[in-house]
Amino acid sequence: MRTAPVNSYLSADAPSDTAQLSIRNVSKVFPGKRGLINKISGKTSRDFVATQDINLEIEPNTFVSIIGPSGCGKSTLLNMIAGLSSISGGEILLNGQPITGPGPDRGMVFQNYALMPWMTVEENLRFAIETVQPKLSVKQRDRIIKEHIQLVGLVGAEKKHPHELSGGMRQRVGIARALVIDPQILLMDEPFGALDALTRGFLQDEVERIWEQKRKTVIMITHSIEEALLLSDRIVMMTRGPAARIDEILEVPFPRPRNRETIEQHPLYHELKAEMESHLYRETRAVEEARIRK
Amino acid sequence: MTLSQPTPVDLIPSVSKDPWWQNENIKAAGLFALSLGLFLLFWEIGARAGWFVKGVPTATETIKELWWWVTNPFYNNGPNDLGIGWNLLISLRRVAIGYILASLVAVPVGILIGMSPVAYKAFNPYVQLLKPVSPLAWLPLGLYLLRDSEKTGIFIIFISSIWPTLINTTFGVANVNQDYLDVANTLGSSRLRTIWKVIIPAALPNIVSGLRISMGIAWLVIVAAEMLLGTGLGYFIWNEWNNLSIANILVAIFIIGLVGLLLDNLFAALEKFVAFGRNS
Ligand SMILES: Nc1ncnc2c1ncn2[C@@H]1O[C@H](COP(=O)(O)OP(=O)(O)OP(=O)(O)O)[C@@H](O)[C@H]1O
Numbered sequence: 306m307r308t309a310p311v312n313s314y315l316s317a318d319a320p321s322d323t324a325q326l327s328i329r330n331v332s333k334v335f336p337g338k339r340g341l342i343n344k345i346s347g348k349t350s351r352d353f354v355a356t357q358d359i360n361l362e363i364e365p366n367t368f369v370s371i372i373g374p375s376g377c378g379k380s381t382l383l384n385m386i387a388g389l390s391s392i393s394g395g396e397i398l399l400n401g402q403p404i405t406g407p408g409p410d411r412g413m414v415f416q417n418y419a420l421m422p423w424m425t426v427e428e429n430l431r432f433a434i435e436t437v438q439p440k441l442s443v444k445q446r447d448r449i450i451k452e453h454i455q456l457v458g459l460v461g462a463e464k465k466h467p468h469e470l471s472g473g474m475r476q477r478v479g480i481a482r483a484l485v486i487d488p489q490i491l492l493m494d495e496p497f498g499a500l501d502a503l504t505r506g507f508l509q510d511e512v513e514r515i516w517e518q519k520r521k522t523v524i525m526i527t528h529s530i531e532e533a534l535l536l537s538d539r540i541v542m543m544t545r546g547p548a549a550r551i552d553e554i555l556e557v558p559f560p561r562p563r564n565r566e567t568i569e570q571h572p573l574y575h576e577l578k579a580e581m582e583s584h585l586y587r588e589t590r591a592v593e594e595a596r597i598r599k
Numbered sequence: 600m601t602l603s604q605p606t607p608v609d610l611i612p613s614v615s616k617d618p619w620w621q622n623e624n625i626k627a628a629g630l631f632a633l634s635l636g637l638f639l640l641f642w643e644i645g646a647r648a649g650w651f652v653k654g655v656p657t658a659t660e661t662i663k664e665l666w667w668w669v670t671n672p673f674y675n676n677g678p679n680d681l682g683i684g685w686n687l688l689i690s691l692r693r694v695a696i697g698y699i700l701a702s703l704v705a706v707p708v709g710i711l712i713g714m715s716p717v718a719y720k721a722f723n724p725y726v727q728l729l730k731p732v733s734p735l736a737w738l739p740l741g742l743y744l745l746r747d748s749e750k751t752g753i754f755i756i757f758i759s760s761i762w763p764t765l766i767n768t769t770f771g772v773a774n775v776n777q778d779y780l781d782v783a784n785t786l787g788s789s790r791l792r793t794i795w796k797v798i799i800p801a802a803l804p805n806i807v808s809g810l811r812i813s814m815g816i817a818w819l820v821i822v823a824a825e826m827l828l829g830t831g832l833g834y835f836i837w838n839e840w841n842n843l844s845i846a847n848i849l850v851a852i853f854i855i856g857l858v859g860l861l862l863d864n865l866f867a868a869l870e871k872f873v874a875f876g877r878n879s
């Protein structure tokens with residue numbers, strides 16, 4: 306028996322007119338190896354359906370987390386939204402326009418930071434803003450860069466190179482670089498996955514603070530239930546792959562600004578947490594069982 | 600804990616309480632000096648006692664010669680009697696011209712090839728075929744085509760120092776971390792901007808290590824090539840061989856080694872400068 310879902314929706318999110326981002330029947334197929342040469346060498350493989358019929362409507366200024374078992378296709382979905390990966394079926398609309406490629410309307414934060422090692426903190430931000438807004442005057446650009454360095458708490462580290470920074474500080478740069486171009490949507494793929502628990506907690510608080518300040522639409526992939534509950538307005542839970550779908554979507558009604566002590570007092574906190582735990586447990590166990598049977 | 604309490608000094612482990620002769624660097628320097636001394640002593644005694652073939656100079660003779668050549672580097676009594684400084688400059692000039700020309704070709708071509716998998720596959724056979732050819736195999740061809748020994752020397756440096764830079768540049772460009780390219784793409788960076796601001800800096804450690812290998816090869820090759828040309832350190836050795844002056848040959852070997860070492864250290868420093876914490 307499952308506990309009754311709290312405020313859960315069906316996997317097919319109904320199309321919405323007010324949505325900023327609409328993911329409609331999106332699927333991703335990684336083509337298998339075919340062709341004569343592969344046939345001769347016996348290296349043919351079948352097409353791999355990573356995700357199938359994903360439907361999700363994201364309203365402006367919401368913080369959405371995606372959680373699901375490892376390898377289910379979360380990164381694949383996020384990369385399709387970012388325009389870095391092609392869409393095999395369905396469509397993704399941003400403000401009603403289909404996404405065809407990457408663009409500065411979406412800022413991306415990478416799990417392994419992806420900072421340019423040869424650029425200082427400041428230069429990493431400058432590279433971003435110069436690329437996106439080449440017409441801006443030097444003065445305006447410097448002001449925006451300075452603002453964002455302050456926003457993520459990196460004052461004093463402007464002239465340092467990434468290898469001189471700790472992991473937490475590097476991801477602060479990663480977040481600042483994504484925000485400095487003033488995107489409509491912030492995409493984060495396990496942004497704190499490579500950090501230790503304490504640093505992770507600090508950065509979660511920072512993201513919460515920054516989100517209160519900017520209120521941008523955020524789509525974040527995470528493996529942490531507490532992280533999702535602390536930050537999100539909605540939590541999207543995906544099933545295991547192949548052909549991963551959205552299982553259910555939880556609404557997180559905690560008032561903002563939030564902090565980890567007060568949300569735990571909220572009457573729904575433990576119910577939501579239990580719901581997510583049982584979902585993740587069920588899916589992960591099925592993945593493991595499938596692996597043993599192979 | 601109150602502030603007035605003094606820090607318990609003896610609880611802080613001392614950074615180094617070892618006596619100075621336990622230091623690794625000092626030990627290494629001592630071993631180096633000892634082995635050098637033993638080697639020179641063996642050489643000196645052996646040469647005096649006639650352990651080696653006839654005509655081998657003693658260590659003291661050789662060091663005196665070295666001192667003389669180093670203190671009189673720039674004299675000029677015609678091409679067969681030229682100060683070692685002049686010969687060194689002549690060799691360095693040839694290497695510089697050939698090497699710079701090779702780098703000017705290898706780096707841009709490597710970048711172009713590295714960015715296109717098709718070009719990589721198409722041009723790889725040339726590189727693989729020509730890379731293992733001994734530089735001196737080009738000598739007759741160079742003399743025939745250029746009809747000039749000076750140009751031939753430069754041509755040989757060019758043709759032999761082009762490959763490591765080309766191969767390393769291609770490799771570096773072809774293997775730029777996909778994350779950097781994704782960053783550039785999500786920002787909507789133009790192709791040209793991505794090349795300048797991302798691909799080249801990302802590949803720079805590989806490019807510089809290619810340049811370093813090429814420089815080493817150029818310096819190896821110039822000495823061999825000059826034996827067949829007319830001036831330079833290689834010719835100096837050849838000439839001293841004809842004079843049967845083994846001491847001078849040893850002096851030249853030492854100087855060639857020393858210059859090679861300095862050049863290599865220069866590039867090692869450059870490698871470090873462009874690494875920014877990568878591959879370390
Ligand atoms: N380029 C590719 N070619 C073929 N299959 C791929 C490719 N990229 C990903 N996949 C497969 O698609 C599935 C989903 O991968 P994805 O990286 O999106 O998972 P994920 O949910 O982000 O996992 P994790 O939580 O471990 O990051 C995996 O089974 C993976 O093997």
Ligand SMILES: [Mg+2]
Nearest residue numbers: 379380381494
């Ligand atoms: Mg992933």
